[in-house]
Amino acid sequence: MFIAMNRFKVLKDATHEFEQRWLTRETYLHEREGFVAFYMLRGPEREDHVLYSSHTVWASKDNFEDWTRSEQFRASHTRASTNSNKPLTLGHPEFEGFEVIQTIGPLSNAAE
């Protein structure tokens, strides 16, 4: 399995709008081959921001890369960058891709 993460440093007065934007968006992920799950996570509050992290779990890195080359991916990211008049985050999200090397628990059988 492969997990594509983005880390967002959200301005403290913009957390509500940031969450609403994610919770109400249209998503086509579940139509994609190899899509396993998506999680949006709210993390620690720091001096000038609250850390959020999105995790998209794929059966393989290839499935993720196919998604990034899709029309749906381009459409959703164009929308994300144009539907706000004010910045919600400090800088751009930070992308990190991870391979799952050990699984203990309910998804063990799905691990590669």
Added chain:
Amino acid sequence: MFIAMNRFKVLKDATHEFEQRWLTRETYLHEREGFVAFYMLRGPEREDHVLYSSHTVWASKDNFEDWTRSEQFRASHTRASTNSNKPLTLGHPEFEGFEVIQTIGPLSNAAE
């Protein structure tokens, strides 16, 4: 759901030993109330390290905090800090706790 993450900056010549130590350790997580899943993840390679991240998924933050106060937690962390003669990481692991605020996919029904 609550995800307890630790981020490890592993020295490039220590990745094999780091992985072996995790893959072969004894774990008692599955005996704990509220334990959902554990993942060890290998992330991007950077100039002086490879980023790894461990994710322990709990039904609630309370379940996680109960675990950190347990004898099993103390025992496993004492072992981790004493069973090596050489450092495998740059500095200490960085802890971040996250609340799951949106789930799309197979665990949707388990989300709180």
